[in-house]
Amino acid sequence: MERSRYMKLEINGKVREVDAPPDMPLLWVLRDIVGLTGTKFGCGMAQCGACTVHLDGKPVRACVTPVSSVGARKVTTIEGISADGSHPVQRAWAEADVVQCGYCQSGQIMTACALVEQNQNPTDDDIDAAMSGNICRCGTYQRVREAIHLASRLKRGGK
Amino acid sequence: MKVSRRGFIQGGAAAAAGLVIGFHVPESRAAAAAQPKPAALPTNAFLRIGPDDSVTVLIAHSEMGQGIWTGLAMLIAEELECDWSKVRSEHAPAAPVYSHTGFGMQMTGGSTSTHSEFERYRTVGAQARDMLVRAAAARLKVAPGACKVDKGVISSGGKSLRFGEVAQEAMTLAPPAKVKLKAPKEWKIIGTRVRRIDTPAKITGQAQFGMDIQIPGLRTAVIARPPAFGAKLVKFDGSAALKVPGVEQVVPAGNGVAVVAKHYWAAKLGRDALTVDWSTPEGGGVDTPKLLAEYRELAQRPGLTVADKGKVDAALGKAKTRLTSVYDVPFLAHAPMEPLNCTVKIDGDKVEIWTGTQMQTVDQMVAAKIAGTSPDKVTLHTPFLGGGFGRRATPTSDFVSEAVLVAKAAKVPIKTVWTREDDIHGGYYRPAYVHRIQAGVDEAGFPIAWDHVVVGQSIVAGTPFEGFLVKNGIDGTSIEGLADSPYIERTADRRVTLHTTKSPVTVLWWRSVGNTHTAFAMECMVDELAHAANKDPLEYRLALLKGSPRHAAALKLAAEKAGWGKAPAGRGLGLAVHESFGSIVAECAEVSVDKGRIRVHNVTCAVDCGTAVNPLGVEAQIQGSVAFGLTAALHGKLTLKGGAVQESNFHDYPILRMHEMPKVSVHIMPSTAKMGGIGEPATAPIAPAVANAVFALTKQRLRTLPLRLP
Numbered sequence: 001m002e003r004s005r006y007m008k009l010e011i012n013g014k015v016r017e018v019d020a021p022p023d024m025p026l027l028w029v030l031r032d033i034v035g036l037t038g039t040k041f042g043c044g045m046a047q048c049g050a051c052t053v054h055l056d057g058k059p060v061r062a063c064v065t066p067v068s069s070v071g072a073r074k075v076t077t078i079e080g081i082s083a084d085g086s087h088p089v090q091r092a093w094a095e096a097d098v099v100q101c102g103y104c105q106s107g108q109i110m111t112a113c114a115l116v117e118q119n120q121n122p123t124d125d126d127i128d129a130a131m132s133g134n135i136c137r138c139g140t141y142q143r144v145r146e147a148i149h150l151a152s153r154l155k156r157g158g159k
Numbered sequence: 160m161k162v163s164r165r166g167f168i169q170g171g172a173a174a175a176a177g178l179v180i181g182f183h184v185p186e187s188r189a190a191a192a193a194q195p196k197p198a199a200l201p202t203n204a205f206l207r208i209g210p211d212d213s214v215t216v217l218i219a220h221s222e223m224g225q226g227i228w229t230g231l232a233m234l235i236a237e238e239l240e241c242d243w244s245k246v247r248s249e250h251a252p253a254a255p256v257y258s259h260t261g262f263g264m265q266m267t268g269g270s271t272s273t274h275s276e277f278e279r280y281r282t283v284g285a286q287a288r289d290m291l292v293r294a295a296a297a298r299l300k301v302a303p304g305a306c307k308v309d310k311g312v313i314s315s316g317g318k319s320l321r322f323g324e325v326a327q328e329a330m331t332l333a334p335p336a337k338v339k340l341k342a343p344k345e346w347k348i349i350g351t352r353v354r355r356i357d358t359p360a361k362i363t364g365q366a367q368f369g370m371d372i373q374i375p376g377l378r379t380a381v382i383a384r385p386p387a388f389g390a391k392l393v394k395f396d397g398s399a400a401l402k403v404p405g406v407e408q409v410v411p412a413g414n415g416v417a418v419v420a421k422h423y424w425a426a427k428l429g430r431d432a433l434t435v436d437w438s439t440p441e442g443g444g445v446d447t448p449k450l451l452a453e454y455r456e457l458a459q460r461p462g463l464t465v466a467d468k469g470k471v472d473a474a475l476g477k478a479k480t481r482l483t484s485v486y487d488v489p490f491l492a493h494a495p496m497e498p499l500n501c502t503v504k505i506d507g508d509k510v511e512i513w514t515g516t517q518m519q520t521v522d523q524m525v526a527a528k529i530a531g532t533s534p535d536k537v538t539l540h541t542p543f544l545g546g547g548f549g550r551r552a553t554p555t556s557d558f559v560s561e562a563v564l565v566a567k568a569a570k571v572p573i574k575t576v577w578t579r580e581d582d583i584h585g586g587y588y589r590p591a592y593v594h595r596i597q598a599g600v601d602e603a604g605f606p607i608a609w610d611h612v613v614v615g616q617s618i619v620a621g622t623p624f625e626g627f628l629v630k631n632g633i634d635g636t637s638i639e640g641l642a643d644s645p646y647i648e649r650t651a652d653r654r655v656t657l658h659t660t661k662s663p664v665t666v667l668w669w670r671s672v673g674n675t676h677t678a679f680a681m682e683c684m685v686d687e688l689a690h691a692a693n694k695d696p697l698e699y700r701l702a703l704l705k706g707s708p709r710h711a712a713a714l715k716l717a718a719e720k721a722g723w724g725k726a727p728a729g730r731g732l733g734l735a736v737h738e739s740f741g742s743i744v745a746e747c748a749e750v751s752v753d754k755g756r757i758r759v760h761n762v763t764c765a766v767d768c769g770t771a772v773n774p775l776g777v778e779a780q781i782q783g784s785v786a787f788g789l790t791a792a793l794h795g796k797l798t799l800k801g802g803a804v805q806e807s808n809f810h811d812y813p814i815l816r817m818h819e820m821p822k823v824s825v826h827i828m829p830s831t832a833k834m835g836g837i838g839e840p841a842t843a844p845i846a847p848a849v850a851n852a853v854f855a856l857t858k859q860r861l862r863t864l865p866l867r868l869p
Contacts, residue, residue: 003404021404024424032379032422037371038364040545041423042496043579047809050496078364090362097354097775100783101224102361103368103496103545128818135809137496137546138224139786141820143779 009070011036012080022068027051029067030077038078038106042135049134052107053077059114078106081113089113092151100138108134108144116152199334202290204256205283206235212311212323214239214246216280219257219265220272221517222250222357223495223547224783225838226776227272229356231280233772237348238284238340240308241322248356253519253539264520268552268668270740270836273772277834278340285338287329294328295320343770352775357543367542369515372502372574378407380565380573381426383433384415384581387802389440389663392416400429409433410568417565423576444802445662451487451591454614454660458485458595461612462658463632466642469652474608478599482691486596486680488864490797491589493669494814497545498582501562504572508532514559515544517552521623525556529563548787549668553587554622557665580807588797589669590616592637594680599652604692605703606646609653613638615676616666617659633657639673640739640843644681645707663802670787671842674739679864682735682847687860696734696851697723709832710736713745713765716826721747721763730760731856735844741835742768746785748821748848752857755868759789759821759849764841769834771827777837778825784841785823790815792846794865 004019011034020029025044030036030053039062042050046061053062054076081087085094089112099105108131115122115130122130127148136144207215216232228248236246251257257265260275288308295313296303298320306315311322343349360366385391395416397409405425410417418429475481501514503526510530516522519539527534544551551558562575577585592615599608617634619625628635637657647653669675689699697718704711714736726732729751736745749761762785771777794813798805806812850861859868 021424028422028424031371032424035373036364037367037373040368040496041370041498041576043809045579045808045810048496048579048814082363085359085363093362094354094358097358097779099224099355099358099361100226100779101222101496101544101546102357102366103543105361106364109362131817133816135496135814135816137494137548137787137814139783139815139820140779141786141815141817142782142823144817145820 007067009067009075010072011075012077018067020067023066025063026053026065026067026070026075027062030062036077036079040103040106042104047135048104049111050104050107052110052134054110054114057114057117059111078110081109087113088154089116089147089151092147092154095150096143096147098140098143098147100140104134104136108136112144112148112151115148116155120156121152122148199286199336200279200283201256202283202286202334203330205280206287208287208322208326210323210326212242212245212321214241214322216246216248217251218248219251219276221267221515221541221544221547221551223267223515223517223544223551225272225780226355226773229353230273230772230776231276232356233348233353234277234280235284237346238281239288240310242311243348245311246356250541253523253541258520266520266552267517267547268549270838270840274741274834274836281340282338285340286334289335289338290329290332291322291325293332294325298325298328349772350770350774353773354775368497368545369500369502369513369542370497370545370576372513372542374502374504374572377502377572377574378419378421378569379423379426380417380419380569380575381423381430381578382412382415382417382561382565382575382581383430383435384585385437387437387440387444388586388665388799389444389802390437393436393438395436396434399432399434403429403432408569410565412561412564412568415561417569419565419569419571419573426576427578440663440802445664445799446801447489447591447797447799450662451593454487454591454593455485457614457658457660458593458612461654462614462656465633465638465655465657466647467654471608471610471652471654474652475597475599475610478608479602480691481597481599482688483595483597484684484687484862486594486676486683486862488592488676488679489795490591490664490799491669491791491795492583492797492812493548493550494582494812495546495548495550498579499550499558499577499585500575501559502572502574503562503566505530505566508536510537510563512537512559513540513542514562515542515547515551516559517544517547517549518554518556521554522556522559525560526563529560530567548670549672550587553667554619554624557587579809583807583812584804586665587667588664589675590618590666592676594676596680596684598684598688600688600692604688604694606650606688607652609647609650611641611647611655612658613641613655614658615660616662616664618666618668618672620659632659634659636668636673638677640677640737641681645710646681646685646703649703649706664799670784671739671839674737674843675791678735678737678739678843679846682737682844683850683862686733686847686851686854690854700734700736709743709767710738713743713767713828716765716828717745717747717763720765720824720826721749721761723747726855731852731854733848733850733852733855735848735851737840737844739840739843741833742766742837742840744781744841744844746841746844746848748845748852750849750852750856752853752868757793757849757853757866757868759819762821762823762845762848763826764823765826765828766841767828767830767832768837768840769830769832774827777827780837781825781841782823784839785845786815786820788842788845789819789821789849791864792849792866793819796865
């Protein structure tokens with residue numbers, strides 16, 4: 001492991017200075033150094049999506065993203081998508097009663113947020129393509145799908 | 160399991176009283192209530208009401224996704240007549256008062272959490288309402304009987320008081336010796352679709368799992384464990400690990416070596432840098448192909464008797480036709496999304512533990528023993544569990560005991576974090592099993608003789624549970640769903656026997672436990688018999704299930720809703736029905752095969768679980784169980800070579816993903832039957848339903864899990 005160095009990261013709109021080894025994955029910087037534990041560790045090899053965060057709005061797997069590669073890109077975590085759980089995706093998640101154990105849900109929601117941002121009206125196939133990288137062991141997929149359809153309606157201003 | 164309660168110095172009620180604000184029974188009365196035959200339940204241990212009218216329910220079971228924080232709060236709210244929007248839940252501390260009403264220790268498992276608490280939580284709600292009404296009546300100077308309670312407001316003759324206004328006074332009153340619970344027709348909450356109480360925390364990243372615990376001075380420990388079952392730690396060299404920046408200590412931890420560091424990343428790199436010598440397992444270690452061949456060989460002859468009625472050998476000899484089939488299932492890891500972890504802080508003779516566990520009482524006792532203290536000095540906090548499925552209910556407290564060992568050796572507060580590879584390699588699997596069934600059928604093709612041999616490891620042998628779960632050498636979990644199968648019970652000449660095998664591979668209950676293999680073998684075999692008799696598999700089953708009307712009704716409903724007999728072109732339909740944990744679930748799977756790959760499009764489920772406390776939650780559990788069972792049906796398999804598991808992470812131990820998820824339709828049957836469980840019973844029927852659907856479509860009979868077309 002390389003020696004720690006100071007890096008500036010913009011996380012959820014706030015600039016933070018972190019002292020971390022450059023090759024340390026962003027996931028562990030967020031969790032163990034910054035103290036934002038909403039982003040989860042599931043596999044460590046970009047297989048499960050539990051660690052999904054946004055870099056400049058694009059979903060990435062924080063468990064395989066070296067912190068030194070983040071640079072000036074804006075980091076958004078589950079804690080940063082809304083102040084009070086009012087993001088359309090979160091509202092849809094509550095309405096559809098999606099969560100079970102909840103552990104994968106931060107990652108599911110982060111991937112879903114990016115999907116509804118770039119696709120106004122995702123089809124089931126679009127949802128399959130976007131969400132198949134996020135594993136849910138409780139098997140909440142059916143309600144995740146419902147919630148994404150609902151979120152896209154909410155986002156378009158419909159009911 | 161026999162748990163000595165003498166170790167717990169504080170009475171549960173008294174211990175819980177320390178937490179109570181706003182509303183509690185005076186300690187003397189709470190203590191009285193904790194006597195062997197309590198006049199009333201210690202209300203304060205389960206419920207507190209704040210001056211702001213908030214109602215906080217202490218949940219004695221671990222929330223691991225099954226929705227128990229919502230379900231048990233609904234039970235209290237039903238009788239309390241509070242405002243549901245003011246209700247919140249939290250995990251109860253680990254204390255004897257929260258012991259499982261059936262198992263006598265604090266734990267979560269067996270799909271029992273709702274039905275085992277149905278009386279207790281409603282009673283607590285009713286007691287509290289009675290105390291609040293008496294306090295309000297005294298203040299309003301009316302008779303308690305003249306008061307009405309609605310949504311947390313007690314009113315009489317135009318005057319009213321809120322719960323929060325009288326909670327302080329109510330706490331000085333004795334709980335009623337007896338309460339009358341509502342009749343089902345009076346229920347306002349039970350039976351309605353209530354959204355989960357833990358959603359806000361879980362969609363904002365605020366929910367705290369064991370993995371998220373942070374306490375001052377906490378260090379992370381990543382442990383090198385044996386690479387193969389049966390391997391022992393010989394020696395280790397931690398010098399390279401100690402050179403990794405952030406690594407502070409390398410300490411032995413039982414049959415492993417722990418690297419203790421400032422954060423996970425350093426601990427993980429430190430562990431990668433360890434040099435450890437392990438012994439080779441005795442006899443070279445388990446190879447799964449060889450093991451299953453041995454199991455198949457064993458299955459050729461009867462094992463220990465589970466059931467033996469009539470003269471099965473003679474009946475088989477007389478039968479018009481005999482059909483023999485062998486089914487096998489592999490070892491499986493639970494792979495909960497939250498890798499195992501455990502935070503331990505030792506301070507003198509006090510131990511504090513934070514971990515997502517399904518077995519608080521055992522963990523407390525095991526931790527106390529290792530730390531050289533008494534269980535009452537072990538404070539155990541239960542954060543949310545990022546999935547359990549049985550893996551967090553280890554009778555040996557494996558992940559807790561090693562964490563206590565590390566904290567003791569390192570002399571700092573530590574959190575152990577398992578990697579996904581540690582989890583997949585870490586044992587406590589659903590055991591591999593082989594079933595061999597010989598059925599003799601009559602002229603009409605119905606079974607008149609049934610000879611069934613089961614081969615596999617016992618889950619509870621060698622654990623403290625052996626004493627009450629193993630009877631006459633038979634581990635009940637090895638044959639559950641079999642000896643009492645309505646198909647076997649109706650067959651006059653029948654024999655079920657069990658070979659309990661031994662291996663160094665640790666095994667454990669895995670969502671729906673023995674039913675995962677017994678339902679597969681039974682429902683596939685019945686399907687085979689139906690096709691051999693040239694009969695429709697639904698009609699054939701219904702003919703066999705004449706004495707089991709609940710099974711028959713569920714099966715009929717699932718088939719009807721699935722469009723049985725009208726499979727779309729290129730699709731096959733398959734059925735299964737199975738009773739487990741007191742509930743009956745019938746499933747009809749609709750599949751296609753594309754380039755040799757099985758695709759499951761629709762699964763139609765009919766469920767008879769007695770009263771469905773929260774149908775919205777029941778549906779979620781059915782959907783989730785189908786997904787869990789489908790992972791096993793289509794993907795799940797651990798391969799051992801020389802005792803070492805070959806799979807390591809989700810790339811080679813795949814979990815069902817979004818694009819593979821079928822549309823699951825759930826039909827909850829109106830039922831006055833005794834309440835059953837719902838967390839597990841829909842898991843087992845899906846594999847046979849899919850295998851039977853594949854047969855309907857392709858005429859290929861698959862008898863091995865995971866299902867693979869040749």
